[in-house]
Amino acid sequence: MRWIRRNLVVIAGLLTLAYMIVPNIVVMVFSFNKPNGRFNYAWQRFSLDAWKDPCGVADLCGSLTLSLQIAAWATLGATVLGTMIAFALVRYRFRARGAINSLIFLPMAMPEVVMAASLLTLFLNMGAELGFWTVLIAHIMFCLSFVVTAVKARVMSMDPRLEEAARDLYAGPAQTFVRVTLPIAAPGIAAGALLAFALSFDDFIITNFNAGSTVTFPMFVWGSAQRGTPVQINVIGTAMFVIAVLVVVAGQIVTSRRKKAATS
């Protein structure tokens, strides 16, 4: 009993972690399955077939490449625009600043289906051809709010004296921005960019409404789920998960190394 009481927090933590991780593990395990028939829902036997041939399903790798491309461009666009908006909102006093400050949250608060449908209406009325560009515009739009929020928090906590100190120490406006402002705001910008990438990569609803005949990876998964689920989907999912984990772990190792180097 005493042991349980003492380790209650740890146990609760591990259970919560398991709750989050078990679905990922299921995906991972089933990427090694060799299903009978088209549906990969019941475990049959271990096989490396899917891993050896991840692009073996028609159109899968094409949709993946497209999704990665859209995510990369959307991240770039949203991060640049969002960072500029965040700086403007924190640093400058201008007309409609208050309005922009609250409107920027709208895409986060609005139900995605509503936004998707209204975007489609807008695109159709403008006579735009649905496809890569409409999807990209839509993604930049909804990623913006997240980038602005992340960067704004960072910029608000920045001491404006740091930039004054830089200017006082012979750094012109450009130098001040590159040498002081940007490096200090970088964690916020990076967090915003990561968020934007993740959101853009797996967005389904908005994309599905505005993609026309273009098929992104989430749309491919959805579409194939009607007719059967190829094991390759699990392979891609597992690979993405592993890459994400590796990035996080590498980041942590670098930070702790830096800290150690600084204290020693």
Added chain:
Amino acid sequence: MTDTNTGGDVRLTGISKTYGSFTAVHPLDLTVPQGSFFALLGASGCGKTTTLRMIAGLEEPTTGTVFLGDKDVTDLPPYKRPVNTVFQSYALFPHLDIYENIAFGLRRRGVKSVKKQVGDMLDLVQLGDKAKHKPHQLSGGQQQRVAVARALINHPQVLLLDEPLGALDLKLRRQMQLELKRIQTEVGITFVHVTHDQEEAMTMADQVAVMNGGRVEQLGAPADLYENPRTTFVANFLGTSNLIEAEVVETGGTDLVVTAGGGKLSLPADRCSAAVRTGGKVLVGVRPEKISLAHADDAGKIAEGRNRVTGRIVDSSFIGVSTQYVVNSPAGAELQVYEQNIERDTRLAPGAEVVLHWNPAHTFGLDATQDIDAGVETVEDAS
């Protein structure tokens, strides 16, 4: 330091700053002599920091001109002025280590080999072993020294210090005051120091400008300001003063004779900054440590020719080197007296009838039309 800049004085002429309808600094003229340690002293909101920032170029003056030597720098941005600032709370770059913080100014000016200069600077502020640390790993006092080194390495004509010791505890502050004074003597650069701490200003500066409400109330050497305040604000803000309202009865001689609370007091006419006429009012001032206290029974033993005020002790506090008494008298309420603890008279306790007496030469006179309490208790930390 091998500073070849002949520099010259910092001259502010007619400089002012207004924000909308609020005037932070009224037009003021100020000359800071080259190589001096100059303090701008005042309570928060008096315009001292704004004045400093106008010298740095971080604030644009509404009117007036800033001269460094003969050069008009009013329109130069901060990064083109040969002036560096030690900011309040230091503003060290958190993403750079101590070495790079100190090298920042040199690198921006395109100096290639910074190693020797940075090393010298680290030695000057005794932080050679901390070069690879990040600012947050240093104590407050160490960060403060990095801020000084980061500014000084550029050999500015003028070093501006904005409340640089405000965040430090009392003991460390005393230590850093001496340290800064040492560095200033060593490098010989003009220091302009902004502070609300009157002790700090008096300890460190050669010249002090006392500011109040966006104006310079009085400018002078610390001892001069302390002994000869010309306004009630200066009298109360720099240390403590007893100010007694009095009526002038005799003018013309080298001494001024006045009456207060039924007794006569005299003071040197040249120490009275107010225009006086017989029958007019004047504020008579004397510092608490100049006053001696005698029990009423010993009143006869007091030497002739000293100013006397009778009263009753209402409070006394023993603080080690001295005892501080508060005395109510017909001449004025709550007069402060600091008696050194050499021979303590046990009769001097609250309730005792006493005579306050002092050398008339230690008395000063002020214009009676001012607020008698100006500058009292406006110091945020009454240390």
